[in-house]
Amino acid sequence: MENKTTRSLYMIPYVIWIAFFVIAPILLVLYYSFQDLNGDFSLTNYQNFFTPIYLEMTLSSFWYAFLITLVTLLFAYPTAYLLTKLKHKQLWLLLIIVPSWINLLLKAYAFLGIFGTYGMANKLLEAVGIGSRQLLFTDFSFVFVAVYIFIPFMILPIFNSLDKLNPTYLDAANDLGASRWTTFRRIVFPLTIDGVKAGCQITFIPALSLFMLTRLIAGSQVITLGTAIEQQFLVTQDWGMGSTIAVFLIIFMFIVMFATGTKRRRARG
Amino acid sequence: MKQLVRLAVVILAVCGILLFTISRLNASQGYSGGNTLTVYNWGDYIDPEVLDSFEEETGITVIYETFDTNEAMMTKIQQGGTSYDIAVPSEYMIEKLKEEDLLLPIDHSKIPNLKNIDDRFLDLSFDPNNKYSIPYFWGTVGIVYNSKKLDGMKIDSWNDLWNPALKNEIIFTDSPREIIGMGLNSLNYSLNDTDPDHLQEAYDKLVSLKPNVKALLGDENKMLLASGEASIGVVWSGDASEIMGENANLDYVLPKEGSNLWFDNMVIPKTAKNVDAAHEFINYMLDPKVAAKNTEYVSYSTPNKEALQYMPAEMVNDKRFYPSPEQTERLEVYENLGPEKLGRMNELFLKFKME
Amino acid sequence: MDKRISPLSRIFLIVMFALLYLPIFYLIFYSFNSGGTMYGFENFTLDWYRELFQNTRLLIIVLNTVVIALLSALISTIIGVLGAMMINKVRSRRAKDSLLSLNNILIVSPDVIIGASFLILFTIAGLKLGFYSVLLSHIAFSIPIVVLMVLPKISEMSPSLLDAARDLGASRWEVMTKVVIPYITPGIFAGFFMALTYSLDDFAVTFFVTGNGFTTLSVEIYSLARRGISLDINALSTIIFLITMVIVVIYYLITNRTKKAPDMEVFK
Numbered sequence A: 001m002e003n004k005t006t007r008s009l010y011m012i013p014y015v016i017w018i019a020f021f022v023i024a025p026i027l028l029v030l031y032y033s034f035q036d037l038n039g040d041f042s043l044t045n046y047q048n049f050f051t052p053i054y055l056e057m058t059l060s061s062f063w064y065a066f067l068i069t070l071v072t073l074l075f076a077y078p079t080a081y082l083l084t085k086l087k088h089k090q091l092w093l094l095l096i097i098v099p100s101w102i103n104l105l106l107k108a109y110a111f112l113g114i115f116g117t118y119g120m121a122n123k124l125l126e127a128v129g130i131g132s133r134q135l136l137f138t139d140f141s142f143v144f145v146a147v148y149i150f151i152p153f154m155i156l157p158i159f160n161s162l163d164k165l166n167p168t169y170l171d172a173a174n175d176l177g178a179s180r181w182t183t184f185r186r187i188v189f190p191l192t193i194d195g196v197k198a199g200c201q202i203t204f205i206p207a208l209s210l211f212m213l214t215r216l217i218a219g220s221q222v223i224t225l226g227t228a229i230e231q232q233f234l235v236t237q238d239w240g241m242g243s244t245i246a247v248f249l250i251i252f253m254f255i256v257m258f259a260t261g262t263k264r265r266r267a268r269g
Numbered sequence B: 001m002k003q004l005v006r007l008a009v010v011i012l013a014v015c016g017i018l019l020f021t022i023s024r025l026n027a028s029q030g031y032s033g034g035n036t037l038t039v040y041n042w043g044d045y046i047d048p049e050v051l052d053s054f055e056e057e058t059g060i061t062v063i064y065e066t067f068d069t070n071e072a073m074m075t076k077i078q079q080g081g082t083s084y085d086i087a088v089p090s091e092y093m094i095e096k097l098k099e100e101d102l103l104l105p106i107d108h109s110k111i112p113n114l115k116n117i118d119d120r121f122l123d124l125s126f127d128p129n130n131k132y133s134i135p136y137f138w139g140t141v142g143i144v145y146n147s148k149k150l151d152g153m154k155i156d157s158w159n160d161l162w163n164p165a166l167k168n169e170i171i172f173t174d175s176p177r178e179i180i181g182m183g184l185n186s187l188n189y190s191l192n193d194t195d196p197d198h199l200q201e202a203y204d205k206l207v208s209l210k211p212n213v214k215a216l217l218g219d220e221n222k223m224l225l226a227s228g229e230a231s232i233g234v235v236w237s238g239d240a241s242e243i244m245g246e247n248a249n250l251d252y253v254l255p256k257e258g259s260n261l262w263f264d265n266m267v268i269p270k271t272a273k274n275v276d277a278a279h280e281f282i283n284y285m286l287d288p289k290v291a292a293k294n295t296e297y298v299s300y301s302t303p304n305k306e307a308l309q310y311m312p313a314e315m316v317n318d319k320r321f322y323p324s325p326e327q328t329e330r331l332e333v334y335e336n337l338g339p340e341k342l343g344r345m346n347e348l349f350l351k352f353k354m355e
Numbered sequence C: 001m002d003k004r005i006s007p008l009s010r011i012f013l014i015v016m017f018a019l020l021y022l023p024i025f026y027l028i029f030y031s032f033n034s035g036g037t038m039y040g041f042e043n044f045t046l047d048w049y050r051e052l053f054q055n056t057r058l059l060i061i062v063l064n065t066v067v068i069a070l071l072s073a074l075i076s077t078i079i080g081v082l083g084a085m086m087i088n089k090v091r092s093r094r095a096k097d098s099l100l101s102l103n104n105i106l107i108v109s110p111d112v113i114i115g116a117s118f119l120i121l122f123t124i125a126g127l128k129l130g131f132y133s134v135l136l137s138h139i140a141f142s143i144p145i146v147v148l149m150v151l152p153k154i155s156e157m158s159p160s161l162l163d164a165a166r167d168l169g170a171s172r173w174e175v176m177t178k179v180v181i182p183y184i185t186p187g188i189f190a191g192f193f194m195a196l197t198y199s200l201d202d203f204a205v206t207f208f209v210t211g212n213g214f215t216t217l218s219v220e221i222y223s224l225a226r227r228g229i230s231l232d233i234n235a236l237s238t239i240i241f242l243i244t245m246v247i248v249v250i251y252y253l254i255t256n257r258t259k260k261a262p263d264m265e266v267f268k
Helices: A002-033 A044-049 A052-083 A089-101 A104-115 A120-127 A139-163 A167-175 A180-191 A193-208 A212-216 A225-234 A239-267 B002-029 B048-058 B070-079 B091-099 B112-116 B158-162 B176-186 B196-207 B221-226 B237-246 B275-285 B288-298 B325-329 B339-354 C007-030 C047-053 C056-089 C093-108 C111-125 C131-156 C159-167 C172-201 C204-209 C217-227 C231-258 C262-267
Strands: B036-042 B061-067 B133-146 B170-173 B213-217 B232-236 B250-253 B261-267
Touching: A002 A239, A002 C056, A002 C093, A002 C111, A002 C131, A044 A239, A052 A089, A052 A139, A052 A193, A052 A225, A052 A239, A052 B339, A052 C007, A089 A139, A089 C007, A089 C172, A089 C231, A104 A120, A104 A139, A104 A212, A104 B221, A104 C007, A104 C217, A104 C231, A139 A193, A139 A212, A139 C007, A139 C131, A139 C172, A167 A180, A180 A193, A193 A239, A193 C093, A193 C131, A212 A225, A212 B213, A225 A239, A225 B070, A225 B339, A225 C111, A239 C093, A239 C111, B002 C056, B002 C172, B036 B070, B036 B275, B036 C217, B048 B061, B048 B275, B048 B288, B061 B070, B061 C217, B070 B091, B070 C111, B070 C204, B091 B261, B112 B275, B112 B288, B133 B158, B133 B176, B133 B237, B158 B176, B170 B176, B170 B221, B176 B196, B176 B232, B176 B339, B196 B339, B213 B221, B221 B232, B221 B237, B232 B237, B237 B250, B261 B275, B275 B288, C007 C231, C047 C231, C056 C093, C056 C131, C056 C172, C056 C217, C056 C231, C093 C131, C111 C131, C111 C204, C131 C172, C131 C204, C159 C172, C172 C217, C204 C217, C217 C231
Parallel strands: B036 B061, B170 B213, B170 B232
Antiparallel strands: B133 B232, B133 B250, B133 B261
8 A cells, every 4th residue: 555655655746736737727727718808707708709790710720720730740750750760860859949949029020031022932932933012911821831830840759759660560561561561651650640649739728729820820801819818918818808718728628638648448449 | 866955055146146246236337326317118119318317417317218108008007016206108108107197297486397398298188287207208100111111102191001002012000000090090089989880980991991901010110110121111210210310212291180199208207205206207308418429319209498508400300200280180199098099909900810 | 669660650750740841941051041032042152151150149148048038947847847846736526627728828819918907007007018927927827837747647657556655655745756856857848848939939929928138039039020030030940940959969879879768768
């Protein structure tokens, strides 16, 4: 018995963290979400959420988060795969992360310059004969910059699971005459699914609540739940409504987590 | 494992060295000493040399802290745990701070330099008798346009923005009151109008402006206007004077229908520790020579009428940034509308953005 | 494994890296602009660097930022690894998913909410706002990312490996330090670096939970935006970027000389 308790000691810091920095804030947010503008208990915020404005916002948040995750995965997977084949792969991996240590606001300003009418991107388009066009404040630039931000987060876990892949599996598959695509689909991808899942979670979940880029890069033409919360807290100072939207964000996240969880169970039979 | 432990030790050692360096640097700057004054202001919104000379003359060490929105600043003051001696909120925020009882009254007998402030800017609706606030800078909301790119198009009214020729050319500030206010003003309603029919009318009118909207932005609008990315923008006058300094093709106009008159003001938060020094600081900032120097650095409009004589003539005579009293009469200061009405405006604004 | 990759793949990688570094080179380029703006390069100048080195206040802020980032990443990595082990122990899928969802809440919550609720919690607890409140918050919001990075590594570890170690008479402690930790080291590093990223990038949470006399670089940069970000911030970023690069390369050389492919060693 005593042995068991000492064995569980290692859990203490994490459990404390969950209690104080996860559960307690959630309770606070829940508490605020039931307060109307006068500080009285009410359900008006929840009623407000089910109006077309917020429902539309929810849908668009999901759509963009999905798009961003998909594009990130499409670029991150091959990158991670190729990185594992390089000679100094750990160094290259570090070099993937380093750009994310430079302040995001500054990088966003740089992108404003790059995508601008007279920016590099348009010069390039002109050079290849497509001609310059409006890039800033479009869905394209928004998704591009979002992918730019999330891609290291996606590459890391995928790289780690690919890197551990036992080469003998691949040799065996080759010997058995499997095509490259079959090997990838039947062996490589299933074995790295944990890494892919981790990467998707780290991308999709924060992408739901993106806010700064929606203004800087999309010119406020893309509205996400994160933007709405930001506005409620920092413009209207209506913490009640802001908290309500946050409650829904958390609920959505739970749904996403459980959805991906069940899928894994089925895949493993 | 060994490698991980060694790395952890190295990191801790590095942190130790850095912490030591920080404390030495703090001490060398006098930040950890006794007689300090903490100023809570927008980033880069004061001439650092003015702070230096204040320190020299009074022996008080200034700690300069920054915020990026009025609301965030209010949250910080409200929650406590901090002790700012001076804060510089905008006028509508002063009403909120007063309501929440977060300000200390200012002792006018300790601010003899108050006489230097233009009467136009004293005793305004947001703070009768300037009990809690002293104006720091002021300005307007107007239209910045690139005369070269617009080919001499005449712009002097809000309604000029609805010109179909301006398709996808206009940058707005991402701020509900400015945009809804512009809609109201363009219909000749007051900025502070909260009649639901008028608001709806303003909203419908704004929706028809949507094809001309290039983006709704925060502070990055300055960079885009100065670089010629967009040819027209709705901005605060302070921003306008700054970017006009960068791009000579830009001009600023106060729309004839009227617009917003805003103030940034010095206040003493309730949490202040060094109230005497705070008064001393306010008085120092109102000294004509100091105010003139600070104004030249910040390039916003000063309310200090005595300071004008120490400033370059072309700055003072610029009617765009120092409009005549007749012109300022058409301008309105935002009133505190209360949370419900503000919430309604915000909702319309969100809807406008999603159109 | 075949070390060579096809020319097409090589081009793909080069493009990826070029894109990742493009905005940074853009910032660096304009740090030498005498025009004072991030567009329309006028003349080459080092004025911004000169200005930067006279700014003690900014230097203090940078050092604060680095200390907070390193310490919070270190501590959150330790707690996160322990947390991942705990989650891995949970057998029921449902309980595991719930625990993971709890874990992820701080990742999905917008920064303002985290910042505001931490601020309220700290004032309730009577903690003085400043270095420690910022450190605690950074640790708090970095833990979930570490867990997400470490967990896949732990769960893919085959139980037979642990059984084998135990059969060979290894104690629990030995299994942990000699088998488990080395196996999940890549995950630990990934978690550490991600935590570092989160900490360096954070603006909103730090803003809310900091007190008098303590600021980080992000807070400073955001508050500069209203008056326009001056190019000495670009100069600062350039220097930080170069120092980081040097540290990364030196670190890599050192670890590579002492141990070759450290994480693989156990298996060979």
